[in-house]
Amino acid sequence: MKAYKKEVQFTIWMTAAFILVGNVGLIFSIFPVDAMLFGFPVMYIVPILMGWFGVFLLTLVAGKIGNRIDDEIERENDTLGNADEAKEV
Amino acid sequence: MEQSWQLDNPILGLVVVGATFVLFYIVGFISNRQSKSAKELYVGGSNVGAITNGLAMAATYMSLATFLGITALILQLQVPFIMLWIQLILAIPLITIIYGTSLRRMGAFSPTHFIRDRYGTTASIIAALFMILVSIMYALGQMIGIAITFETLLGIPYITGLFIFGILIVGYITIGGMAGATNNAAIQMVIIALMFIVPLAAIMKAIGASGWYFPPLLYSDMVPAMMDALPSFFDYQFSPKWYFSIIPALTIGALGLPHLAMRVYTASSLKSARSAMVWFAFILGLVFSATYAMGFVGVFATTTQGVTISDADADKLTIILNMVYNPEWVTALVIAGAISAGLSTLSGNLLAIGALISQDIISTLKPNISQRLNLRIGFIAIFAGGIASILLAINPPAFLVVSILWAFGLAGVTNAPLIIVGVWWKEANKFGAIAASVVGGAIYIIVSPFVFPSIVLTGHGVTDGMGLSGAMLAVPISFILLIVVSYITNRMPALSGKLTKQADIELIERIHGWKDIKAYRYNSTLGAGITVVVSAAVAIWALMPWGM
Numbered sequence: 001m002k003a004y005k006k007e008v009q010f011t012i013w014m015t016a017a018f019i020l021v022g023n024v025g026l027i028f029s030i031f032p033v034d035a036m037l038f039g040f041p042v043m044y045i046v047p048i049l050m051g052w053f054g055v056f057l058l059t060l061v062a063g064k065i066g067n068r069i070d071d072e073i074e075r076e077n078d079t080l081g082n083a084d085e086a087k088e089v
Numbered sequence: 090m091e092q093s094w095q096l097d098n099p100i101l102g103l104v105v106v107g108a109t110f111v112l113f114y115i116v117g118f119i120s121n122r123q124s125k126s127a128k129e130l131y132v133g134g135s136n137v138g139a140i141t142n143g144l145a146m147a148a149t150y151m152s153l154a155t156f157l158g159i160t161a162l163i164l165q166l167q168v169p170f171i172m173l174w175i176q177l178i179l180a181i182p183l184i185t186i187i188y189g190t191s192l193r194r195m196g197a198f199s200p201t202h203f204i205r206d207r208y209g210t211t212a213s214i215i216a217a218l219f220m221i222l223v224s225i226m227y228a229l230g231q232m233i234g235i236a237i238t239f240e241t242l243l244g245i246p247y248i249t250g251l252f253i254f255g256i257l258i259v260g261y262i263t264i265g266g267m268a269g270a271t272n273n274a275a276i277q278m279v280i281i282a283l284m285f286i287v288p289l290a291a292i293m294k295a296i297g298a299s300g301w302y303f304p305p306l307l308y309s310d311m312v313p314a315m316m317d318a319l320p321s322f323f324d325y326q327f328s329p330k331w332y333f334s335i336i337p338a339l340t341i342g343a344l345g346l347p348h349l350a351m352r353v354y355t356a357s358s359l360k361s362a363r364s365a366m367v368w369f370a371f372i373l374g375l376v377f378s379a380t381y382a383m384g385f386v387g388v389f390a391t392t393t394q395g396v397t398i399s400d401a402d403a404d405k406l407t408i409i410l411n412m413v414y415n416p417e418w419v420t421a422l423v424i425a426g427a428i429s430a431g432l433s434t435l436s437g438n439l440l441a442i443g444a445l446i447s448q449d450i451i452s453t454l455k456p457n458i459s460q461r462l463n464l465r466i467g468f469i470a471i472f473a474g475g476i477a478s479i480l481l482a483i484n485p486p487a488f489l490v491v492s493i494l495w496a497f498g499l500a501g502v503t504n505a506p507l508i509i510v511g512v513w514w515k516e517a518n519k520f521g522a523i524a525a526s527v528v529g530g531a532i533y534i535i536v537s538p539f540v541f542p543s544i545v546l547t548g549h550g551v552t553d554g555m556g557l558s559g560a561m562l563a564v565p566i567s568f569i570l571l572i573v574v575s576y577i578t579n580r581m582p583a584l585s586g587k588l589t590k591q592a593d594i595e596l597i598e599r600i601h602g603w604k605d606i607k608a609y610r611y612n613s614t615l616g617a618g619i620t621v622v623v624s625a626a627v628a629i630w631a632l633m634p635w636g637m
Contacts, residue, residue, distance in 0.1 A: 004610050007601065011513075014186050019340060022179040025172030026332040029325050039309025041323045044168060048306075048381060051175035052374030059182050059370040063363035066186060070359060073602040080605050 003072040010069060014062050021054035095244045096412075102421040109280070109425045113432065114261050116276065117269030137271050137355040143368025145274035145433070146181050146352045150373065151281060152227075153234035153431035155380055156423070158490030161403035163384025164391070166551065169326050171381045173335050178373050180343035181352070185366045187344065188512045189353035191600040193362055199441060200350045200508050201449040206596055207511045208519040209589070210453050215526050217449040219503035220347050221442055221474075226496040227348070228438040228478035231431040233485040234404075238427050241405055251482055259475030262436040263468055270436040271355060277429040278372060284426025286379045288411050288419050292386060295414040296394065305378035311389055318392040328636060331552065337627065338498045338560035344509065345500030347445065348437035383407055435475075442474030443467045491554045495537065498556030502529040502563040506571050510620075512601075514572070515594050515612050520584070521575030529567030533559045549637040561631035565624030572617045 020027075024047040035042045096102050137145070162170045181189075188203075197203045201220055205213035232255055239250035262270065286304055293301035293308060300307020315322055325332075343349065356362035387406045390396040396413055398406060408427070411420040447467035452458070458466075503526045510517045536559045538545050546558035553559065578584050598606050 004607075008513075011186055015183060018179050018182055018186075019176075019336060022176035022340065023332070023336060025169075025175065025325070026329060026335070029327070029329040029332040032325070038306075039312055041312075043325065044171075044323050047172055047175055048378055051178055052370075052378055055178050055182065056367070056370040056374055059363075059367045062182060062186050063360075063367055066190065066363050067360055070190075070602060077602070077604045 003069060003076050006072065007069050010065055014058070014065070018055065018058055018062075021050045021058060024050045024054075095241060096417055096420060098417055099244065101418055102424055105418075105421040105425045106428055109429060110257065110261070112276070113273050114264070116273050117261055117264050120269035120272045137357060137361075139356070139361045139364035140368055141271060141275045142352065142356055142361065142365035144278040144372060145271045145355075146349070146365060146369040147373045147376070148274040148278035148281060148430070148433035149348060149352055149437040150177070150180060150369075150434070151278070151376060151430055152434035152493065153231050153238070153427060154490045154493060155281065155376065155430050156285065156407045156427035157234045157237065157404045158230075158493070159380050160384045160387050160406040162490055162551075163381070164387055164398070164403050164406060167322050167326075167388065168324065169331070171384065172325070172332060173339065174377065174380070176335060176340050177343065178370060178377060179340055180346070180349055181369045182366050183340070184344055184350050185353055185362055188508050189350060190359045190362060191512050192350065192508075193354050193356060193359060194602060195596075195600040197354055198351070198448050199347050199354075199444040200345070200504060201347065201445055203511065203600075204504070204507050204522070205449060205453055207517075207593060208507065208522040212507070212519045212522040212526065213449055213453060215523060216504055216507060217445045219499060219526065219530055220345075220449075221445050223345075223496045223500045223504075224347060224438045224441045224445070225474060225478055225481065226499075227346075227493055228435055228442070228474065229481045230490070230493040230496075231435040231438070232478045232482040235428060235431045235435075236482060236485075237404060238408070238424055238431070241408055241424070247485075248483060251479060255475070255479035255482070258432060258435060259439065259472055259479070261432075262439045262475065263472045270433075270440055271352075274433040274436065277433040280429045281426050281433075282372065282376055284422050284429070285376060285383070285407075288415055288423050289379055289383055289386070291419065292410050292414040293382075296386065296390065298386075304382050305375055306382075308382050308385060311385070314393050315385070315389055319388065322388060330630065330635060331557065331637075334552075334557040334561040334631070337501060337564035338555070338557045339494065339501075341505050341564055342497030342499075342501030342556075342560060345502075345504035346497065347441040347500075347504075348434075351437070351441060351444065383410070386410065435478075438478075439471045439474050443471035446470035446474075491551065495539075495554060495556040498560035498563070499530065499533060501560055502526075502533045502567050506564070506567045510568065510571050510617075512597065513611055514617055515590075515597050515610075516575050516579055516614075516617065517571060518575045518579060518588050518590075518593070520578040521571040521573070524574045525567040525571035528570055529563045532566060533563035536562060546631065547635040547637045549635070552635070552637060558631065558635065562628055565628040565631075568624040569621050569628070572621050576614075576617070 028043040033042045037045050192203050201213050201217045204216045235254055236247050236251035239254055240247050289304040290301045293304055298308050299310050353362050356365055387410060391398055398409055411423045447463055447470050451466055452463060506525050507522045534540055536544055536546055538553045545553040547553055594606060597611050
């Protein structure tokens with residue numbers, strides 16, 4: 001049960017996080033900001049930076065957690081043994 | 090002043106492009122010598138390392154549009170188009186975490202392979218037909234781009250270039266198979282990155298930008314001049330609704346693109362697939378950021394430096410900037426980069442078409458044909474798909490990116506919901522899948538400006554043409570139909586004999602890595618209900634006035 005819950009929650013939250021960092025333009029279209037950063041308008045450069053480095057960092061996190069959840073599923077499988085395999089629902 | 094943009098010395102360009110072609114043919118030939126089974130042809134034996142795969146993913150995704158179409162649309166739409174393009178980087182990460190690793194575990198060749206095992210023959214053939222349409226439209230965009238590039242390069246007529254080089258390219262992909270395509274795509278990614286970013290640095294240096302040594306991000310010293318000359322450049326122009334519509338159309342759309350998902354299946358292991366996604370994000374972010382810089386420099390050059398680019402030449406912006414500011418041999422290298430970008434995407438598209446026709450349609454209808462014959466049909470299908478895209482490219486649309494982005498939406502409507510819901514919800518069944526794919530697909534096509542120009546949602550040409558408005562309506566409808574029709578038909582005793590509930594349950598548990606079956610897993614009615622409510626809200630919002 002634990003690994004299953006983690007898998008579902010990881011997928012939902014990670015998907016939401018990816019969509020958010022990839023669509024910062026949507027956030028700025030709702031809440032405009034009139035400021036400059038590194039010589040660019042914030043509303044221009046922040047979506048670009050998040051769309052590169054933000055997504056890159058998330059892929060690192062997603063890769064690590066995804067591998068860990070796979071291992072947990074494997075461990076839960078091992079504790080089950082073969083006795084109740086392919087049980088009817 | 091109208092100007093025709095061509096190399097003064099076409100031989101130089103020919104030599105550079107010819108050399109890259111020879112390289113790709115050799116790599117393809119060597120890589121594919123051992124392609125004896127369909128698995129080797131379509132997923133490279135599922136034995137591709139993380140760095141090669143990550144580079145190949147990026148190259149497959151980064152189509153010729155990087156060099157041609159995007160910069161043209163930045164010229165036309167400015168910042169909103171950059172905002173639209175940024176989220177395309179989410180494709181491989183989302184495919185990997187939502188369903189890619191599950192389908193890799195299953196050993197699928199293509200997303201439609203999963204749809205066949207999950208929903209049965211009829212649903213998979215409908216999905217495969219839509220996917221062939223998507224892949225051909227995508228391939229068509231590349232063919233058009235390649236022919237335009239050769240027209241610019243050599244001054245030879247569009248149609249002649251289309252046929253000669255189109256057939257050469259199709260030959261190379263047919264010979265190479267997936268192993269060849271993957272190795273070539275990794276090489277092509279390096280060529281694309283170098284041939285795009287280094288010449289851009291030279292252009293920026295010529296214009297006087299102090300940050301020329303890192304073009305993707307260091308061009309802020311040009312911002313004040315841009316704001317003086319074109320104050321509206323940084324304006325968002327459109328409402329939040331427009332920016333929201335990008336999510337169903339392109340973010341979800343990319344999840345249904347077969348040639349991207351197939352890259353995940355080539356990984357040697359699940360861990361390797363996840364590492365590949367990291368490499369993908371890094372390299373794609375680098376080149377995407379350079380693309381925005383190129384678009385920025387293009388607008389800067391036309392507004393402040395007196396460079397004139399006619400509407401008809403907008404697609405060629407990258408090449409024109411190189412012609413204006415760089416020596417000819419650099420432009421020849423850029424053209425080789427552009428051709429590489431087109432080739433890697435085209436090979437992904439044609440391999441997807443091959444897998445769809447031979448594995449998902451012919452093997453489904455005639456499961457007993459020999460492996461040898463199946464492989465032969467695959468090669469023929471790859472070749473035929475290429476020829477079809479050449480023939481369709483005879484009469485091209487003006488902006489090639491628009492047709493490619495519209496195809497994203499079609500994939501998002503007809504395939505993505507079937508795969509996403511199919512992997513995560515046991516109740517999804519074939520009646521829901523068929524209803525979602527057919528009705529959703531039909532609505533998307535009807536509200537597109539291509540079939541009935543008077544039936545559109547916004548009346549804003551590019552928004553309707555790119556499928557943003559259509560997908561915001563059709564994608565949620567597709568999710569609703571899949572969930573509601575499945576839920577109802579699962580409770581109709583008369584239909585229970587036609588469903589394969591136990592096999593579906595076993596498949597879902599297995600592809601998530603479980604060895605046993607538990608009723609509570611992947612069975613949330615609450616989750617399905619929330620999806621229906623959110624989808625209904627989005628669909629209703631899409632029908633309300635867009636104010637454009």
